[in-house]
Structure formats: C-alpha cells, structure tokens
Amino acid sequence: MDQRVELRHLRYFLAVADELHFGRAAERLHIAQPALSQQIRQLEKLIGVELFKRTSRSVRLTDAGAAFLPRARDLLGRLAADLHEAGRVGRGEAGRLDIGFISSAVVILSERLRAFARRRPDVHVKLHDGFTVDVLSSLEHGTVDVGIVRDAEERDDMDLIPLESERFVAVVPADHPVAGREPVEAADLAADPLILFPRSYGPHAFDVNTAPLREAGVDVQVAQECSNWHTIIMFVATGLGVTIAPYSVTNRLPEGARRLELAGPPAQSRILMATRRSDDRPLVEAFTGGR
Amino acid sequence: MDQRVELRHLRYFLAVADELHFGRAAERLHIAQPALSQQIRQLEKLIGVELFKRTSRSVRLTDAGAAFLPRARDLLGRLAADLHEAGRVGRGEAGRLDIGFISSAVVILSERLRAFARRRPDVHVKLHDGFTVDVLSSLEHGTVDVGIVRDAEERDDMDLIPLESERFVAVVPADHPVAGREPVEAADLAADPLILFPRSYGPHAFDVNTAPLREAGVDVQVAQECSNWHTIIMFVATGLGVTIAPYSVTNRLPEGARRLELAGPPAQSRILMATRRSDDRPLVEAFTGGR
DNA sequence: CGTGATCGATAAGCTGTGGCAATGGATCAG
DNA sequence: CTGATCCATTGCCACAGCTTATCGATCACG
Incomplete structure (x- = not known):
C-alpha cells in the first residue's frame, strides 16, 4: 500500500486478470513470463494481499483481486481520458x-x-x-x-x-429648443447641464466622449454623474440635462428623449x-x- | 499520450504544482532537482502538452496543467483508496x-x-x-x-x-385417535397416509427423517409429496395425513394439527x-x- | 504408472533509465 | 557589475526490470 505502486503494475494486473494465464498475458504485454510473475508478486507485496490464486495448472482471481479488478480498469481508463483532455486543453480545443x-x-x-x-x-x-x-x-x-x-x-x-467604431450623438429632452433641428452644433448644448459618467471611470474614454464639446470650445462640466448609459439616458428623458453618447446605446430611447446627430467631423467611439x-x-x- | 505514463510522473507533477518550485518539490520528493525536471519534461512529451510555464525565475501552471491537476490528484487518491480496499477485502474485513x-x-x-x-x-x-x-x-x-x-x-x-440438533416429532390431525396420548409409538402411525418431501430432494435427509418409522418396522410409503414443511403441515391440519418433522418447524402449528413426542430413542435432525x-x-x- | 506437455516460480546475468553531482545560462536585486 | 536564485543540460552510475535458462508441480495419455 506504498508509494511505489506504478501504473505498470496495474496494466500487468489487468492483462493477467483478462487472460488468467501468465504466459499469454506476458505475450500480450510483449514481455517475458518471468518478468510478469515478478511484477505481479511485487504488486501483491505492496498491497499486502494476494490478487491471484495460482497453481501450476490454473490462475484464478482471489476476492481481493476480483474487487480490485474493476477499479484498476476504471483508473486506467480515467487516466487515459484525463491525459487526452489535458492535451485538448493544451491545444485550446477545450x-x-x-x-x-x-x-x-x-x-x-x-x-x-x-x-x-x-x-x-x-x-x-x-x-x-x-x-x-x-x-x-x-x-x-x-x-x-x-x-x-x-x-x-x-x-x-x-x-x-478594435472591434467596431461608431459615432457619438447628442441626446436631449424632447422639449429641448434644438430637439427639432438636426444636425445640432455642440455649442448649442453648452448651456444645458451635462449628464455623464465620472471621469475617474476612464479618463481617456471620458475625453473621447467629450471631444465634440471641447472642440466646440465648451467648458466641460459634468452636472450629474452616473455610471450606466441607460440610467444617464433616463435622466435625460426626465429633462434633467443632455448628454453625448455612442450611437449604439441610443438605439431604443425612452419616451421624452431625442437623439440628434452632431454637426462637424464625426467623433468616434471604439x-x-x-x-x-x-x-x-x-x-x-x-x-x-x-x- | 502513450502507454508509458507512470504514477511517478503524476506524483512529481503534483509536487511541482503544489510548490511551483522545482527545487523545493524535488526536496519534498527526496530526489535531486534535475531528475524532477527530466521527469516532468518526459510527462509533457508523453501527453504532448506543456504543463508548466517556466522562466528561470518562476514556474506557473499552464491551462492544460491547471485542468490536469485536480484530475491527477483525484486519481492518486482513488488509487490509494482502492488499494486499501483491496487489502481489506483480502483480509476478509470487507x-x-x-x-x-x-x-x-x-x-x-x-x-x-x-x-x-x-x-x-x-x-x-x-x-x-x-x-x-x-x-x-x-x-x-x-x-x-x-x-x-x-x-x-x-x-x-x-x-x-453441525450447528444444531433437534428431535423429530410426529404431527397429526387434531381428531386423530392418538392425538391425546403422548408419547406416540411410530407404529401407531403406520396406517395413516404419510405426507413428506420427495426422497429425490435429499435421499439422506429423507432417510434420517423417516428413521423412526423404519425402526418401528413400518414400510415407508409417501402418500403425498410436498417440498415445503409449512405446506406439509397445512395438509396435516386439513386431515390429509400425518408427518414426522423436525421440532423447530412445528413451533407454531395451525389450527387442526397436533404435535406429539415420539416414543423410543430420540431421532435427531441436524x-x-x-x-x-x-x-x-x-x-x-x-x-x-x-x- | 511412466512419459511428455504445460505452466508458474526461481536463478542468474544483462541493460535501459531514473537518479546523482557538477555545470550552464537566464534573470533579478543591490 | 556581482552575487544569488533557479531551471536546464551534461555525463556518469547503480539498480530495477527485463531477458534466457531451468526447475518443480500438475495433468493427459498410452
């Protein structure tokens, strides 16, 4: 029951258990019969139990051998499967x-x-x-x-x-003065409270997002910070202010919000x-x- | 992914995976570090996949290694348990x-x-x-x-x-002439139809069972064959005949049947x-x- | 019974491989 | 730059596991 049991022992054990004949089992394993006898004996010594009952005419499994047989078989099968699976994982197939x-x-x-x-x-x-x-x-x-x-x-x-680029658009309340006129100049939004995510959430993203305003000379001041685009747009819809958003988040606007294309060179969100x-x-x- | 993977490889793999350090793992395994490096390399070659990502400063598991780790651990644990169980079976403990x-x-x-x-x-x-x-x-x-x-x-x-010996007794219908008198002479039952199991079911048992009759000079003739003692006794209770039975099967007699001790040397059923x-x-x- | 065939155990010698010690090469700290 | 750390490489050796040869027990057969 020691450390030194090896898979070799199990493979040999299975062969003998299958054949119930040391000679044929050895042949199947491509080794000589004495080597097989030795290894089986060694395994038995390690476990501390006889696995086969041998006479010079016959080989039979003992109770212990019969109990161990299916487990040994299962173990080897499992190992083969595990090695195969590891190979697949290594190759990125699983x-x-x-x-x-x-x-x-x-x-x-x-x-x-x-x-x-x-x-x-x-x-x-x-x-x-x-x-x-x-x-x-x-x-x-x-x-x-x-x-x-x-x-x-x-x-x-x-x-x-980069997976995709999309333009920024303005989102304003439906009753905003510029709501009808498109495209809207960024400067026309300067007076409205700006609703946007905190700059600390992503300084670079923030700067990209607010570029249309800055390029129009507007001093960017976030009046209401909010991290989620959908919430930001809900605020716009309730008339709390305006925002500049990537096109895709304005696909399905709530009642009370209007999307307006921005004038000038199209700013891109990636x-x-x-x-x-x-x-x-x-x-x-x-x-x-x-x- | 070949035959020649051995448990040694798995044990070494586990040690390295635990320590993430070839030197310490080798120490734990009581071998030198180069031997460990070799064996791990050999295992990787056999599976066809790198298990560790090594630099000269660090050792990390690859995805394949991480996937294989719990399985290898499980496998070794299982084997130990199986060997232990085989030992118990061999010693008759399980x-x-x-x-x-x-x-x-x-x-x-x-x-x-x-x-x-x-x-x-x-x-x-x-x-x-x-x-x-x-x-x-x-x-x-x-x-x-x-x-x-x-x-x-x-x-x-x-x-x-032999586990137990018990005497034979006669079982007769309640309205039988000898029902009151005890002990009964076997000869007094000679006239009644005998109900018993077929002799072919166990010639020796049959002979033992009928010995009291034969010793009394009765010519043993089974009138009604029946294999099960309880059925035989039911037949007796219905008045169909008499029988000689081991004491223990007459413990709880049905209505209509009476147990009678036999006269003479007590015949034993074993x-x-x-x-x-x-x-x-x-x-x-x-x-x-x-x- | 004796004889030959079968089959596992044992004996003795050979060999492949797992292990060792020493060394190399890469990386990092100071 | 120097020393320390750590894995890989190299070259060698001992032994575990394999081989062949042989033994001893058992069985079939004439």
Missing part, C-alpha cells in the same frame, strides 16, 4: 474562457460568442459584465482572459484590438477587445484570432 | 458474502448474521433461500459461499459443520453449515469460524 464585457457591447459580443461556440464546442465560456475600468482591472488581475471595453487607452501590458500581452494561451488566441 | 439457507434455519441464521455484522460491519451479505438440494447445488457451482442445510450427507468436496472444501477465503472462514 477548457474554460472568462470574458469581461461592458453591457453596451452585448450585441457584438454575442455574435462573436456564437461563432466561437461553433468552432470550439467544448470550451465553456463564462461571462462577467462590468464597466470598462472593472473589466480592465479584472483582466489585469487574471479574473478574466479577454475583455470587451470602450475607448480604453493604449497600455503596454495589454493588447487592444469598442475594443483587450488581452494581457503576456498571455499566449491558445484558447485566448483562438477567441481573439477570430478563426 | 467484501461480499453469499449465503444459501433453508427457511427452517432462519432463526439460527439470523442470530449468526447479527453477530457477524457486528464483527464485520463492511461485509455485504446476500441471502438466497431454497431447499437443501438447491443450496448445496448453488454452493457447488459457486453461486453462494456458505450454505445452511438440513441433514445433508457427508461429501468430499464440502465441509459440513442443521449444518456447508462450505466448499477448497474455499479458504478469509471472509468464508470469518463467517464459519464464528469468531
């Missing part, structure tokens, strides 16, 4: 992938997930939603393997792959896929590589 | 025991079973009831390991251990425990040995 994403990227993400599931049916994907900062932090700490984020700044510990730069795992590459 | 018995031995059997279950709580006992012939045949063919039978003849492939003579399995000996 395993688990954790993906962090922002909720406004749900459409583009679900497309990618569908395609990925078709290519890697045995990969279990776990999704974690959050804001861009949270996703990047999770990615940095290894909680997720891939992040889908918006307007993240270039950083040297991550690779960022949805990016982020991975750790050091991360060369085949599963991650299989997802980001697209094919 | 396992399964098949016992054949005749229903009239149910009281003495259940006593023994209770005591045995206390001594060997991990032995699963399976019971098979039948007539003496069936039990002996099952024992001979290996379907059961121990048989509890009545008045079996000595045979050279079995060991028979309940025996039978095992195959070649069968020296510790579990069988543990049951028959009594302690």
